[in-house]
Amino acid sequence: MTTPNPFGALRGQLRDAASAFAGDAGAGAVPGILSGMVDDVDRALREELEIFPVCHHSPASALAMVRRLREKQPKVIYLELCEDLRPLLDELRNCRLPVALQAFATDIDGFPLDWAPLSVVAPITEASAEYQAIAYALDRPDVELVLVDRSTDHVFQWTPRDPAEPGEAKAADGDADEDGARHDEAALHGDAVGIEIGDLRPRFAELEAYLLHHGKVRHWSEWWDQYVEQPLVGADYDTYRQVMVMIGSLFRRLRPDRQAREDRDEDRERYMWTRMREHLAASGAEPERCLYVCGAFHAASRVEQFGLAAEGEPYEITPRTATRWMYGLIPSSHSAIEAQFGLAPGAVSIASATWTKALKRGRVTPFRLAGQQTADQKRAAKRAERERADAVPGSPEEVADRLSGFLATPPVLDDLDEAELLGWCVDIVGLARRNGYLASTADAIAVFETSILLAGMRGRGRPTPYDFEDAAVTCIEKDTVPGRRDVRRLCEILLGGDRIGAVGYDSLPPLARDVLDRLEPLGLNLSARTNQRALLDLAAEPALNPCSDLLWILRRLLGDVARPIMGARRLGERSIQESWDLAIGRNQRSLVELGYEGVTIEQVLEQRLRRDAWAPEATAATALEAVEEAILYLGSRRLADELGARAVELLTAERTVDGAPRVLRQIRRLLAHYRAAEPELPRWCERFVTAGYAHYCTLLPTAFADESTGLRQVAAMLGFLFEMESFALSLGCDHTQLELAVRQSHPEAPDKVALAWAARSRLGLMTSAELRSRCAELLANPLVVPAFPHYMSGFVQALEPVPTLAPFVVEQLSKAFAQLPDSVLLPWLPKLITALRDGARELVPVLVREAGRTFPAALSAVDAWVPPWSARPAASQAETGAAEAAPGGAVARLLAAHPATCDAVAETLGYDAGWQDTESALDPQVGVTGRGEVAGLLTRHPRTADAVARLLDLQPVG
Template sequence: MTSRTEPFDALRGQLVEAATAFAGGAGAVPEILAGIVDDVDRALREELEIFPVCHHSPASGLAMVRRLREKQPKVIYLELCEDLQPLLTELRNCRLPVALQAFASELDDFPKDWGPLSVVAPITEASAEYQAISYALDTPGVELVLVDRSTDHVFQWEPQRSTEKTAEEDDLHGDAVGIEIGDLRPRFAELEQHLLHHGKVRHWSEWWDQYVEQPLAGADYATYRQVMVLIGSLFRRLAPADSRRVRVDEDRERYMWTRMREHLAASGVDKADCLYVCGAFHAASRVAEFGTADGVPDFEISPRTATKWLYGLIPSSHSAIEAQFGLASGSVSIAAATWAKAITRSRLTPFQLDGQRGTRKRAAKALPATAAQAEPVADRLSGFLASPPALDGLDEEELLGWCVDIVRLARRNGYLASTADAIAVFETSILLAGMRNRARPTPYDFQDAAVTCIEKDVVPGRRDVRRLCEILLGGDRVGQVGYDALPPLARDVYDRLAPIGLDLQKSTVQRALLDLAGRPELVPASHLLWMLRYLLPDGAVRPIMGSRRLGEKAIQESWDLAIGKHQRYVIELGYEGVTVEQVVEQRLRRSVWAQDATAAVALRAVEDSILFLGSRRFTDELGARAVELLAAERTVDDAPEVLRRIRRLLAHYRATEPTLPAWCEAFVTAGYAHYCTLLPTAFVDDETGVRQVAAMLGFLFSMEGLALSLGCDRAQLELAVRQSHPEAPAKVALLWAAHHQLGLLPLAELRTRCTELLANPLVVPSFPQYLSGFVQALEPVPKLAPFVVEVISNAFAKLPDPVLLPWLPSLITTLRDQAGELVPVLIREAGRTFPSTLQAVDAFVPPWSAQPQSQRRSAAPAAPAGPVGAFLAAHPATTDALADLLGCAPGWQEQATTETAPTAVLALLAEHPATAEALAPLLVPAG
């Protein structure tokens, strides 16, 4: 036992002694420090060499390059989901960074509300795993084995997965679960805060860069390996022991060691020729299944579910990696710049896949033929921990270049920066580095200095100075998946859009002009663009000129295309089908069969099916589903949309086909019976709005002729209207309009009721609500437009200001939100009613103002009855002469038998009854 711990006995003793003195006796601290040394010793003594890494760490990448060229392993075990292995060869066709993705939309043994499931594993050029992958794929005789749990097990071990999507819209990874090698970060919040406070840094990425990256960048392999396992053990031992994350990590370690032992037994490869690449956190594992020695128990791996997983590559970016894994903004870009500088300084030749796109081609260096030998375990930690790190001196040329470039970039973005600011940034960077115990300013010091000296208190443009520093130090590099690595659907999209003549791989927004009349070969591309606009998120495909509606055919179109920027979404369409048309059909079918599907949703799907697919069979299937959904609905919330869409569809079929489809006829008859049944309840239900009731009446009245021809009974509608007894003023006005449409309420009586409302002081405050109901009544009874204009005019003329003025904003917002399509009807009617010139305003008499006077004159002839009428009949000559003077036509004698007389004469007598009554006793004897 003594021989096993001999290399680290001295270090263990020093740490335990120091911890005991510091803690004042035995306790947890000495035990933890001793345990850390034991973890390092255990990892280094394992026969299968363990290479601990941290994800996207330049120091890990450099150490990997050195070790691979020195050891030349024949088998590399990599901590990555085992079912992602077929994707690795496709990295040759991509520009890094990209992410390996597993995607599933058809779930089995998982809750349906989890879907779709997605797992991504981002790859960057500076990462150690990419160096291992490149070495293994391009070196003959080397086998690469992925040993981590499958993507199916990722979700099997996530019983409490949240279904909320919290990713930002511009995050290239979306809401996918991220898998990375080397999640090396304290899982004890107080520990992380302690390290940041005493390290005089703002965030974890800066602490890691100062205290791990820089000291290990030039360290030998043995020192690097021991320090990484030490850090992993420290964070592991200080993590909450009962957390679910720790339990999942331990199961992952059991899984990986079991897979490696299985491969070693099956292949017979020598352990000395193998290399196990994993996160430093997992290198310090203490599970019983750790190691490859005989007698180590295996982990029972559960079978995968029947979930169908699809695999592919999607673009990634530095900002997407930072957002998904909680890294500081700009840290991945800074790591990439550090990697490039370290490669140049160390004169190492990193491994790079043949044909890799978007990276600088480096001359391949032949690997020397050396035999792999087991190295004796020696204590390198004592010297590393006891001596201060050898820090680089100030690189004035590099810092000066940064300062000059940031001032130039700031001026381009609207800042009033000058040479004095560049000098201030230079001096402040050195000052901050000294305050933070650094001999050389880091990019983080430079960022803080630039913000302090340039930004002041105003950001004049879209980018602040911190973002400008990130752009200067490398920017947010966005990867791209090459054509050969795309799924069939994505390749088909690029092929079908080729006639447009644009490079769709570019990440910029490009303008496409389509002359469909002059170049008919562009019509299929236009059709595809409209389908992509339906499938892809906003911004990927945006029409500038042109539209796609029923009955329309564009001759020219203009588009803004950003397919390269949204390549991830195009790739994920390939997981849903082989062609875009198939994906559209699946989306439409899924929408109408969803649990929350409504008749309005189904009608929208019918319309989209006509526009995009043109399949009569599929359209009829969606239409039949719309009939089922309408009959099953118990609310009328979607009645306005149902009415608008069914009207548009009926107009389309009447214009293009000789007869209506069977589903349209069934929808009309079902809707007629459905809305007649719900109408009385909707009138009295407070939760049902006036717009919904108006839409129901609009459906019943506008579809009445078709419904009656299909066998519906009009008595059902009349009965429903008669059974409606609303109390809300707006619905009362709507019911009056329905009565008028059915012939139950003449217009004269309707006008009388409105006059009575305005004359009643108790009703005047609520009259605007009646008026809102009349406006909504234009939907079912459009012929009421002149009457509504009359009512509005009378309201403006007679309502008192305390009632009228507060109501005006409500009227405007109501018309805009609920009756926007009815406003043009009112405006046209008002244009016909009111004078069109300013000179005619003074002499204008509204038609509804003159009408009561004519009604009084038409009723006047009955007034002068009895002796006056007999006198006029007995002396016709005098009356004829008077009628001629008044301009009345002869023949009034025939009308006298019905107790009537010429209108003008009798109207004159009716207006002066006193004279007629005084004259009558003199002309006609009494008795």
């Protein structure tokens, strides 16, 4: 039964009030808005299919839902939630709320590639109307639950293509935080797009600012709790329903025109009404035994498809794209919900506390899924079921005006509950002490009095949790925060805490269950949110080796989920003991999302290695790293050979040498591993060396001349060519190709010039004497001296391809420090240190070792030390004659008889061969005292010199 015009009197009163308030200027706009709100309420209540308007995470909505479900006992519930998430709802029995339904896609088709991966989450808390409807329907076989909102694929289909990030969909649905703030706890949801029932927040910034100012509150969550939530907690169903539709109509009508055009809300409403009509036609369900649960914003819809009797054209639903979506449950928390949906910190926790208090005060038994009930809750549910069996399902009721009474009645000011407030004050002081605050009983009294004072200033007879939070911050938190938590966070913990949900084992994807099963030998509680320390003695317990292998793969794929404290995994190296910090319970979301990519964790790693190697931006170095990881973590020779063949293809296709240092390091490690662990090298290694030899020989002259190619890259190319040369020559490469490439290289930059000189000396195209003379010319030329440090940078980098050049580099560095003026040397030293640290870190030990062999070991020997590259003082004629007259004179005669050999050796070592007159050198009348101890030693021990002479087939002398 319906009254012809139940809201006629209210409509007239609102028009008269609007005309009196706005005058002639607003006679056309304000009365139309107010009367339109009444029309929207009348239209929603007259609809044959009962519409239940809700607000997300609202205790008032949840309480009204419980009461209405027990009274109406519907057979079909239409719920505003993505329709493809329906199979996940059955898995909620195995979870601890709050959790979030998730749809995830990595391989996308039909969307911009830079949007990947796509993720949508829909959080579920117990103090929400949607959970009460879900729990009611799932535990009753005769009740059907139908999700009617657009699919997750349509969420992104309807997202504008202009933004580079799919996260713009959050703003399109009104689910983004307007000020852009994000809390650290939002990591539980990642960067997923949030979907939630009933987003009731003004989409007109001036209206929200006006409400906050006149409501004497700081943020929207506090305004909603004070002026909507608390009055509706104890209201009857008709009043609740009419007020919620009115608020939704108000916010809808006050949207800016631009935002109204951009929003997809009307398309969502057409979508939902189309799906409900299709289901009613297919199932034959009676509309009066159905319930449509949607946000209050959508309950005031004005689309032509609204209502079962609508005569508008059918709405055509576009097909989904070819994107393959995967579904699962992930943990959620109050903080994550607040951060993602722009709620004030602590708002969801306060709503949860309000819900618990309202249940006790109203003696209401909520609906809970069977797997989430305690023993007491099961007994209460059975009593409620018996009462439900005795009740008669509700029948259509008369639509009566409840808005007039609600709007005309002043708000009820609750009396001060001293016991509750005192309990809060005492508990917050104790909690503050445990967190390092110097709080006392006086602070508890101050918080009590300040809470009452703030409530009075804001027109409240009873302090709200928000008043209590402000008072606690004012009275307890002084200048600094001594611990990790500030007082506002402590108040959130006190009033309800940041509850964090968990997905049950049976609801996890197969990969996650497989990981937990394989780590069971560790004997740890892997579902705990605290860090778990695992100690693995692999030598004493070889059975733990599979656990170690799995942990290293987890480390590779999920980072901080498994963190090694002791132990390493490298080529040719295996730890005998390992220690791990495991945080699998705290990072359950990451493990669940990993399960969307495969059945086992090894399969996921193999897919990722292949994806990296065949990515459009992949390089030869990337493929070689994938080869190394395939050996380390999977032990797969087949996969390693496949990735190695891909590395050969990528190397030959590269037109730059930017990755040469990484290529050299990777192939060096891989060749060392295969030579130590395999009987023969894989064929791809041979192909890689021959292809790399030819490739780098071809690019070498261009790399030397190109200013954009770094010195480090050219040095790595030369390092590859010189180090792999013998192997490449054995495989059929030609040494002439490398020699021609070096001869054709004509660099201009000083550092590359020095590197080219080093390469020429390595190939024998430049002698050491010539190299030293060129460096001496540089130091002697005042015009070139300022650039000499650049030459030295090239020589230092040359240690990579020519490690035998280390003595020469130490010599030139010493000469530079000794001869360069301070104006050049002092600015160069910091640059040299920085260059060695950033570009030649592994070359520093080579220089240090060589310097240790060159310089004296003791400080006392420095004064008498003569550098080996310095010219020695000329010996006197007496010393020379004495030395040649010694028993070793036969050696001198031998050298004098064959001077060509000495000349060649001297030239190779970079010394000038100076010959004395043989006769005078061998004159026995010259004394031997000038040669010092050497001559005396030969005189005292003639047998040694005679033995050497006999070995040389010479006649002993003396």
